[in-house]
Amino acid sequence: MNILLFSTDRIALDATACRVIALNPRIVPTAIRGEKAGAGAYHSENIESFIDTNFIVNRTPVMSQTSSRFKTFLKNRITPKPAIDKDKCTLCGTCVNMCPVNPKAVDYWVKGNQSGPPEYGYNRCIRCFCCQETCPEEAISIDNLLLAKIASHI
Ligand code: SF4
Ligand code: SF4
Incomplete structure (x- = not known):
């Protein structure tokens, strides 16, 4: 995709990588649970101009975010x-x-x-x-x- 991503916040980095391939980080278990565990935050700024909605990725939630x-x-x-x-x-x-x-x-x-x-x-x-x-x-x-x-x- 011709982009390089850097961050001091590993969860934000992963979440941004998700967003550029039009994958909602809310359905990525490591983003949610990583933030809950204090490893970083998955809420990042607007990057709309970089988003590639044609990127082929499974956008089906892996599991519900509610834990039990x-x-x-x-x-x-x-x-x-x-x-x-x-x-x-x-x-x-x-x-x-x-x-x-x-x-x-x-x-x-x-x-x-x-x-x-x-x-x-x-x-x-x-x-x-x-x-x-x-x-x-x-x-x-x-x-x-x-x-x-x-x-x-x-
Ligand atoms: S033990 Fe820690 S570093 Fe290893 S996979 Fe689990 S969360 Fe990640
Ligand atoms: S403690 Fe053992 S398992 Fe863990 S990183 Fe070192 S060698 Fe690997």
């Missing part, structure tokens, strides 16, 4: 999630530092110190996969759950 225990339950069984390979993890803590939600969705829950790999709190995880992208050991993989695999074949 049932939806969280379903999300954790349907949505792919990051998982740490304990044998590859060097306990560097990069994934914990990079996780944008507050409190962290990946942290040293069990022992409270860095004597073991971080653990995930999937109910908090917004599936941004920053942890997976930044792990220097490539110790984090994307776990495609059984239901997601089945759904992808329907």
Whole structure:
């Protein structure tokens, strides 16, 4: 599209990227939940002249924005999630530092110190996969759950 986007606000950046392809950031779970988690704001200024309504993208909402225990339950069984390979993890803590939600969705829950790999709190995880992208050991993989695999074949 011949544009470059920069921002100090990662949620605003993602939301702006959505808007230029005529995708409402309100239907993008990471924008809504990222803002709720204090990682940034998805309300940005008018960029009408940059919007390309012909850009091909799925504009169907991924899920309703209203949260519920049932939806969280379903999300954790349907949505792919990051998982740490304990044998590859060097306990560097990069994934914990990079996780944008507050409190962290990946942290040293069990022992409270860095004597073991971080653990995930999937109910908090917004599936941004920053942890997976930044792990220097490539110790984090994307776990495609059984239901997601089945759904992808329907
Ligand atoms: S970034 Fe990778 S190597 Fe570092 S603690 Fe997290 S999983 Fe382990
Ligand atoms: S995908 Fe990783 S970085 Fe993103 S919210 Fe979940 S645990 Fe945090």
